[in-house]
Structure formats: structure tokens, C-alpha cells
Amino acid sequence: MIAYVDMFSGISGDMTLGAFIDLGVPVEFLKEKLSLVLTGFQLKTTLVYKNHLKATDLVVDVIDQGRPSRNYKEIKALIKNSSLPDYVKRNSLAAFKKIAQAESHIHGQDIEIVHFHEIGGIDSIVDIIGSFLCVDYLGIKKVYASSIPMGSGSVTCSHGKIPVPVPATVAILKDIPVRESDATTEIVTPTGAAIISTLASSFGHMPEMIMKKVGYGSGKKETGSRLPNLLRIMLGDPLADEKYHNTVVQKQVIHVVKTNVDDMSPEILGFLMETLFENKALDVCYVPIQMKKNRPGIQIEIICSKHDLDNIVHILLTQSTSIGVRHHECDRCFLLREKAFIETSFGKLQVKKITNPDNSIRFVPEYDVAKTIAREKNMPLKDVYTQILIDASFHDPLHLTGTDVEYKTLK
Template sequence: MIVLYYDCFSGISGDMNLGAMIDLGVDEKYLLDELNKMHLHGYHIEITRDERKGITGTKVNVILEEHHHHDHDDAPGHDHHHHHEHRNLMDIEEIIYSSELSPKVKKLSMDMFNKIAKAESKIHGKTIEEVHFHEVGAVDSIVDIVGAAICYDFLKVDKVISSPIEVGKGFVNCAHGTFPVPAPATLEILKGIPIKKGNIPFEATTPTGAAILATFASEFREDLNINIHKTAYGIGHKDKGDIPNVLRVFLGEVESYEELYMLECNMDDMNPEIYPYVMEGLFKVGAIEVFLTPIIMKKGRPGVNLSVLYATSKEEEIKDLILKETTTLGFRKYKVQRQYLRRNIEYVNTKYGQVRIKNSYLKGEKIKSKPEYEDVKEIAEREGLPFREIYNNISEGQNGK
């Protein structure tokens, strides 16, 4: 399994993440071309080599052409003092969904913005629609967040894992005043995620950085056995204290197993029409597997067992959804270990057009391949041919028959 590992010993901000991704191998031109699909104006991106405490990496500056330079020294990834346009979530959604970015990048970007909006909403006692983004509504932070989604999509890793996140110490100036580190929004976004506090003498992790990890990472741990393929560094905009202000990332391979949790509950008094809605909602909030099992409950009554497999970082949202949307009064939870083959998606040209093929690997050797169901379905409907005929033709072509 190919893993992207974030070693956040000096925190994370949006610009540090972009630097680390470029240093890791994300193509600069590809990133800039994709960002241009948003048709945002008034900025350009400066990408340079830099160093902190002798560690060399990539530094990214988003330079605003209509304003003065984005001063990351106030807090990396945060714009606390500039007169940027304030936008609400609908404004940002319009920018992203009206662009030519891929559907996956659009969704990932809005997932991050939604996490920040929910945090700001809770802190300020407003609805999500009423929240106006001060820092993250600015052009530079939109670039940081959408850029993170573009880089993640480019790397096509199987999984993202992070160390516990260093948040720093001291105070930070925000739009509403001076607050202790971590800033309220950062702390809210990182609920349920392990943090470290006090090793860095400034705000080490920003709301943007927190949202990136809360969206991408499915595990937060330090005891990781990884065969490292490449190490990269994103250079921050601070140079204080003894610890270098850099974000270190690893790209490598780990055994294809992970520790997850299974949550189960039994129901015998719920309208069956609700089950598909609940299952779809659970997948949206991060469940890995959701399935229903018919059971016989006490007094011989037929019922249904709902089972949800998930990473611990998604637990709160999954529990809330189940308690709000089903008739259950509680559930069982236990730890499980999931082991699986490493997989990737390959695009192949067939007589029907381009089709996605799912490949599975054991010890580096490809042992299974099959066409993507949705692609076969689309061809069958378009050509008026049997699904099985198209599926078999594509499969035989892959096997050289």
C-alpha cells in the first residue's frame, strides 16, 4: 500500500503543505495549470528553494498583486491583517463548482472548507450560511486549500497517515482579537485528532493546515513501519527557535493492513425506506464499509443489524448520524484489523473507448484486474449491448486473449 505520511513535528500550514507536495514530486506546471481553472485573479505563485536550520526544501509564496505581500510571519498560512475580500461558503462553492477542476478535486476542496465553516459557525454562534471567512476567504487561502486537493489527486496514494500534530504555543492575532494558540478554529477542527502543544514558540498549525489533515488523513500515529521511497520538505515562513519550521512528508509503502473500528446496532422498528439514505450518509461522512444483515431479535421479531467500518478520526460524525437518523438508542464498538491487497487504477484504451481497470497486487506482483463497473455500465447503456458481453470483452483484452 502506497502511503503519504505527514511528520508534523513543526506543525502544518497551507503554504508549507504546497511546498512539501512540490518537493515530493507534484509537477509545478500541472499544479499552476489546475489552479488557473478557477479563474481567480490578482495573485501569482512564487516557488523557490530555501532552507531552515540546514534543511533544504521548497517554499511557496502566494503573492497578491492588488495588495502587499502575504506576511506569513504573522502566522504561517494565516492572513490576519490584510484587507482581503470576505466570502461566505456559498461564494467559495460558486468559485470551485463553476471551475473546470475535476469532480474529485472540487469535492475535496469543499470538504476542507466545510470543516472550517463548521468550526467558525460553532465558535461564533452563527449558521454555516452566515459565516464569513476572514482568513480562508482570501485568495491566498483558497489557493492553499484547492492546491492541496490538486496535489493529493496528483499523487494518487492509497492512504494518508499523520503524526500527532504540533500546534505550538503563545498567542495569535486573528480578525476578532488575540487568542491563545491553537486558534479557536484550529482547535475545533482538530477535535478527535491527537495534538502536541508547546514545542514550537509560535502558531505552528493553522486552520487551513488542520483542515487539510482532518480531510486527508485516516490515521494519526508515530509507530509506523514504512519502506520510504522519498522524503520531502515544505519550508515555512518562520525562523525562530531551535526546531526548523518545515513540514516533512514521506512517500512510501506499508503492509496493506490497518486498525479500524466496527460499530454495530440492531433495529426492528425502522422504516426500511430510510436505510439507503442512512447508508449513503455514512459513506459521505467517511465510513469505509456499511452493510445491513437480517437478524432475528428477542421474542422472535425480525430485525436488521447495521454495521459500519471506519477509522477513529471519523467516529464522532458517524455516531452522530446514526443516533440522529435511525431508531437505535445505542451501539456496540470494537477494534478490527483490515488486511487487503494494494490496488491502483489504470486507464486503458479499448474498442469502446477509454476504460478504468482496477488492478490488485500481492508482494509487488499484479494478480487481479477487472473493469470499473460504472464504466462498463455507461458503455452498455450507450451501445445497447449486454453488460456481461462488454465486461468479458474488456477482461479478455486485458488478459491477452
């Protein structure tokens, strides 16, 4: 089972828990499991309709209103000393660590003693731990998510009035795709940001799946948006396409960047390629083309991650003669590859270990390693490659257990 979290109106802890309950997680199950961690609360759910969409509105009714907010050290002990499932413990600790690091940096306090204020109360602890309990209950193996819409305006907290998105949310969502929205208030809370940044393996388009269930969790605010204040979570089975069902075939959303030039020196093109790779370009290629006025030119094509797109575009416009670039989002599939060491005729060498779609293993020599040997041994590079491949064929791929593993030639 996989899940897609569609944050068309943002995300908060109660919206997330409400959507999971709407998907079929029993409230009594949550009460029982959460009682292993803390007491002093009740869970109340109501069916609501927003823009004619039925959703579950969850309220965490805190009985002990006088209990002060906990600090990170107290919350860690609370979770670690509980009898929660390991998956729930691990992810709950990871989510709270994100919040603690954000608050620690913002307020200049030691991470262990920083108080969480609004997000250190019982309701937020219930939302975070409860969300991971729901994932475990529903048997969700992988979570995907949309990019995250951000609100605007300001909110009032214990420190006074602060801008939206609030600083803690901004810090937690570092390196995660966000977008603007027409909401005029906070629609992504630190709790919601911590939950989804811990849960989701990727952000972007909905994955291909066979839809099984849809759940809606209701937010409390009027956001000023044209969209209802709801969170939608879709459950389904990944497509049973054997070609891509095998986990060794990886999928990734990338960006393709292109530009055409007809007035660049080959030396500068060489420097440009080196600079792009140094700045996390995944691949760079130059293609001969015929441009306007019958000029021979070069098409520069780069693939990169979304996080690195702006920097790659800046380098291209700075280091080349291009006055404009084009880019688009693209899906790519690639084989699982790892670093490994094998014994060869030239000693122990680093190689790439690649897992084929049928789970067979092949080894590929590293160019820089082979080049060094070719120069040291005064051998043709092609002969070094061939010898490494021959030596690699004697290795038993079943001995591989992970990256940086040493292989012994089977005699």
C-alpha cells in the same frame, strides 16, 4: 501509494503545498489547474535550508490585494462551478466546511454568510485546493499523519490579539490527537488543520511502507522551537505482505487499560462491565489472578480508542475499588464486519457479515437476536444458533453490496 505527514513543527497551508511541490508536483501543473477556479495570483517557490535540511518555500503572491475575503457560500460556488476533478472538489468542499462550521460557531453567524477573514483570501483557497490537487497528481490512495503539536502564546488577527492555538484551529481539530511542543507561536493554522483533518485517515505512528520519496515544505515564522519550522511528507508503497495487504484486514491503533482488584463484589463487577460498554469500550474482560498476600483477585482489562481513554480511566477509578490503572497504546488487526439481514427459519434476522482474509464470507448470529428467539420459541440457545448458521449457509455472499442489505435465501 500512501503518504505519511510528519508534523514535527505543525502544519499550515503553504507548508503543505510546499512539501508536495518538493515531492515533485510541477508548479506549472498547479497554476494551470488552479486557474480553473480563480485568478489574481502567482506561485513562487524558493529552495531554503533550515538546520541543513533542504525544503521548498512556497509563496502565493496575490496580485489583486483589494479583493475582500469571501464567505462560505461564495467559496462553495467557486469550487462547485469549476471543472476540478471530483476528488479535489469533494475534499476541498469538506475542508472549507470544517472552517465555516468553526467560524460560524465562534462568531455566532449563519454558516452560509460567515466571512473567513484571513483564511478566506486567495492564498488560503490556493493552499487548500492546491493540496488536494497534489494528492490527486501523485496518486496517493491513503494518508496517515502524526499527532499534531500545538504552539503557545498569542497572535494578532482582524479581531485583535487571541491565544494560540486560535479558536478556529481548536474547533477543527476536535477528536484529533494533539500534543504540546516547545514552539512559542502559532504552528498550526486553521487552513493547515482543515487540510490534514480532511486528508488523514488516522493519526499516530508511521505505517509500515517501502519508502520512495520525502518532501519538505518550509514555514515562514521563527517558532522559538529547537526543531526547524518544516513539514515533512513521506511517500511509499504499503508492504506487499499478502497476509495484511488484503483490505478486509483492518488495522487500528487502540489503548489497553488494566487494573487489578481483590476487594470488589461480583455484582459491582457486572455493573462496571455494562457501564464500560455503554461508554464506548471496545472490549472488557475479567481474568482471575493471584495477588500479593495470596489473595485471589481479578485483572480488569479494557480496550478503547484514544478519544475515549480519559473517560474509560475515569469510570474505572470511579466505579471500581482500584486506586490506580495502567494503559498503553497498541496496534490491533481485525476483519471487516458489517450488519446484514437474512431470511431464516425464524423470519428475517439481523446477523454479522464477516469477510475473511481470503475474501470468503461468513455470517454470525447476533446474541441478543438469538436470545430473544430462544425465549419466544422455548428452544435451547445453541439450537437457535445452529439453525441460523444452517440458514445462512444458503445465502450467496456475492449479493452483498453494503451494510443493512436484505438477503434472500437461494432455493
